[in-house]
Amino acid sequence: MTDRQLILQLKQRDRNALKAVYIDYKTEFLKFMSRYNADTDILEDIFQDALIVLFENAQAGKLDALKSTLKTYLFGTGKFMLFKHFRDARKEVPTEETYLFDKYEQAVIEDVFEDEGLSNYQAKLVANFKKLGDKCREILELFYIQGMKLDEITLTQGYENKDVTKSQKSRCLKSLKQLIGNSNG
Numbered sequence: 535m536t537d538r539q540l541i542l543q544l545k546q547r548d549r550n551a552l553k554a555v556y557i558d559y560k561t562e563f564l565k566f567m568s569r570y571n572a573d574t575d576i577l578e579d580i581f582q583d584a585l586i587v588l589f590e591n592a593q594a595g596k597l598d599a600l601k602s603t604l605k606t607y608l609f610g611t612g613k614f615m616l617f618k619h620f621r622d623a624r625k626e627v628p629t630e631e632t633y634l635f636d637k638y639e640q641a642v643i644e645d646v647f648e649d650e651g652l653s654n655y656q657a658k659l660v661a662n663f664k665k666l667g668d669k670c671r672e673i674l675e676l677f678y679i680q681g682m683k684l685d686e687i688t689l690t691q692g693y694e695n696k697d698v699t700k701s702q703k704s705r706c707l708k709s710l711k712q713l714i715g716n717s718n719g
Contacts, residue, residue: 537604544592552589559605566609569681570616580619584612655714662713670706677703 535554543551560581567577588608591597600607663671673691676682682690684699693699 537600540604541592541597541600544589544597545595547593552585555588555604555608556585559608562605563609563612567612567616570613570620572616572619576619577616580612580615583615584608587611587615658714658717659710662710662717665713666706666710669702670709673699673703674706674710 535551540551540555544555563581563584564574564577567580568574572580585608588597588604588611597604597607602610663674666674669691673687676687676690677684684696684703687693687703688696688699691699693702
């Protein structure tokens, strides 16, 4: 069943569509979100809450022009809820340096490696990502795809210190954004 079909069924309050989303994505959602070191019970609650938001937004017509996949929307909603939970609980939250891409772009980066069909933007991202040097590709993959922290990247890549790693990541990200902005089509 396609995302469009699921959204139409959710809009019609079809509980079977909601059940399909639940079954299809729960395990992968919990695995993906486990990188943020939250208890499984919390992650399960957040998954349930994100599913409710998805269901309600589908019914309200807010997903009619969804530009990402349903999975990306669900995972992005869950991630936002988890970070809100961390803020509310006054736990350590990844800093703003983590989010040089906006939330949609971040979801796209993760989605590029999970989806079979690429959107125009995703195709540009992949094509231009390949144009980056090896070091840049490696640091961006470690940070955005594998979810490594700057300290871990500093150690594994042999950078002088965390600030050097942060600067390198920023330069690489800026280069990627420029390449995407300069690409035609």
